Amino acid sequence: MPIQKPIKHYLQFSDLTLEEYEYVIERAHIIKRKFKNYEIYHPMIDRTLVMVFDKNSTRTRLSFEAGMHQLGGAAIYLNTRDSQLGRGEPVEDAGQVMSRMCDIIMVRTYGQDIIERFAANSRVPVINGLTNEHHPCQVAADIFTYIEHRGSITGKTVAWVGDANNMLYSWLQAAEVFGFHVNVSTPHGYEMDMSLVSTDRFTVFSNPSDACEGAHLVNTDVWTSMGYEEENAARLKAFDGWIVDSAKMARAAPDALFMHCLPAHRGEEVSADVIDGPQSVVWDEAENRLHIQKALIEYLLLGRIENK
Numbered sequence: 001m002p003i004q005k006p007i008k009h010y011l012q013f014s015d016l017t018l019e020e021y022e023y024v025i026e027r028a029h030i031i032k033r034k035f036k037n038y039e040i041y042h043p044m045i046d047r048t049l050v051m052v053f054d055k056n057s058t059r060t061r062l063s064f065e066a067g068m069h070q071l072g073g074a075a076i077y078l079n080t081r082d083s084q085l086g087r088g089e090p091v092e093d094a095g096q097v098m099s100r101m102c103d104i105i106m107v108r109t110y111g112q113d114i115i116e117r118f119a120a121n122s123r124v125p126v127i128n129g130l131t132n133e134h135h136p137c138q139v140a141a142d143i144f145t146y147i148e149h150r151g152s153i154t155g156k157t158v159a160w161v162g163d164a165n166n167m168l169y170s171w172l173q174a175a176e177v178f179g180f181h182v183n184v185s186t187p188h189g190y191e192m193d194m195s196l197v198s199t200d201r202f203t204v205f206s207n208p209s210d211a212c213e214g215a216h217l218v219n220t221d222v223w224t225s226m227g228y229e230e231e232n233a234a235r236l237k238a239f240d241g242w243i244v245d246s247a248k249m250a251r252a253a254p255d256a257l258f259m260h261c262l263p264a265h266r267g268e269e270v271s272a273d274v275i276d277g278p279q280s281v282v283w284d285e286a287e288n289r290l291h292i293q294k295a296l297i298e299y300l301l302l303g304r305i306e307n308k
Contacts, residue, residue, distance in 0.1 A: 008300055009119045009126045011112070013136040013173035014198070021177060023304060025144050027295035028288070035070065035291065042072025043298060043305075048102040049075045051129070052083075052094075052118075054109035059262065060129045060137075063289040064106050071294055076102070080109075095121030104301055125300040127293075132166060133196055138261045139170040140296070141288040143178065145281055146217055148288075149257060154179045159215035159252065161185050161208045161244050162269055163235075164192040167221050167261055175201040185211035187238045208242050215252040219259045220244045220269045236268070245271040249279060257281050 009015065016024070034041045049068040051061065061077065068075040083089075091114055098105055099122040107115045108129035119126040128136055146153050157180065160168050164186045175182050176199035184192065185208040192204075205211040212218055223239045224232045249258065258270075258280045266272040275282060298305070 005303070007123070007125055009122075010136060010296060010300060011115055011119055011126065011128045012134040013139055013170045014177065015136070016177075018177050018179075020299070021140070021143075024140075024292070024295045024299050025147060027298060028144055028291045029148075031294050031298070032288075032291040041070075043302060044068060044071035044073030044103075047071075047073040047104070047301065049073060049297065050078060050098055050102045050105045051075060052078050052080065052098070052105065052107045052109070053129075054080045054107075054114075055130060057108055057129070059286055059289055060106075060108055063293055064129065067290050067294040068297065070290075071297065073103075091117045092121045094118065095126075096123075099123040104297060127296065127300070130166065133169055134173075135166040135170050135261070136173075137289060137293055137296070138167065139174050141292045142219070142259055142261075142285055143174060144292045145259070145285045145288045146257065148284070149281055150216065150255065153217075156180045156216040157183060157214060157253075159183045159185070159212045159218045160220070161211055161218065161248070162220045162239070162242055163187075163190050163223060163225065165221060165225050167219070168192065169196045171219070172197055172199050172202060175199055183211040183213075183215060185242070187242055189238055190235075208244075209248050209251055212244075212248045212251045215256055217257050217259060218244055218249060218252050221261055222263065222265055223269050239269070243267075243269060243271060244274055246273055246277075249274055249277075259285050262286055 051064055065075040095118040104125045106127045106129045107118055109115055110132050112131045112133040115128055115131055128134055143153055160182055171182055182202040183205055184202050185205040223235045258274055260282050264270055264275055
């Protein structure tokens with residue numbers, strides 16, 4: 001019988017070491033170059049990715065589905081409303097069944113506990129496509145994008161202006177892995193849940209403009225994430241002044257980049273002149289979800305391979 005290698009899941013950013021990220025990022029560079037040069041690269045022939053969506057998506061579905069096809073494999077979309085999960089099938093049972101019919105699974109859902117329970121019952125690698133607590137694939141793409149534009153992120157300062165959400169918690173884990181610092185500014189009442197923070201590589205600022213001082217990367221997100229729509233009116237009031245505008249970017253380092261995981265609301269969390277301006281790399285950032293996830297799928301299924 002073939003020897004079964006240990007299953008490696010990717011459920012939060014800290015699941016990979018710095019050495020592993022350096023390898024995956026290098027593979028992402030290579031895979032992206034192949035994509036741009038129209039070179040066929042099909043290491044996933046006869047492999048199947050199942051994508052389980054409990055939350056709506058544009059970039060996550062497109063990047064995973066297109067990416068798996070580009071690697072020579074197949075991708076199957078499952079929405080919980082259209083599957084037995086929507087009728088109350090236990091997450092544990094779904095993990096058991098689905099993992100017997102495919103090679104790798106991506107789950108986009110609400111609580112982190114859901115994906116943890118699913119992965120605990122899966123026979124194949126499980127990737128976190130987004131939960132309320134973590135968004136590791138997006139931050140991996142963001143770091144890949146920063147490295148493409150500016151080189152190493154180690155020792156740099158990242159400013160987070162806005163809600164203490166899944167993106168921020170993944171950025172804080174990334175700071176610990178890569179060795180950079182995060183300046184955090186959240187409105188009163190929307191501060192970090194310290195039970196989700198396992199690093200001291202951050203400084204909290206009550207003034208969002210002060211958080212941008214000297215930053216090499218300024219990052220924000222929508223003020224009302226999925227699942228919190230009923231709070232929208234209260235959030236718009238509480239977040240007044242937390243828009244990333246040209247005045248805040250002027251306090252950042254001269255070569256600072258601006259990122260946003262999208263979708264964006266111009267005039268709320270970011271001004272149009274910033275997101276559409278010369279410091280913005282949001283379109284590269286969005287595209288790089290495709291490339292970093294292809295490299296991640298390759299690594300989780302095939303392990304380290306020769307640079308080919």
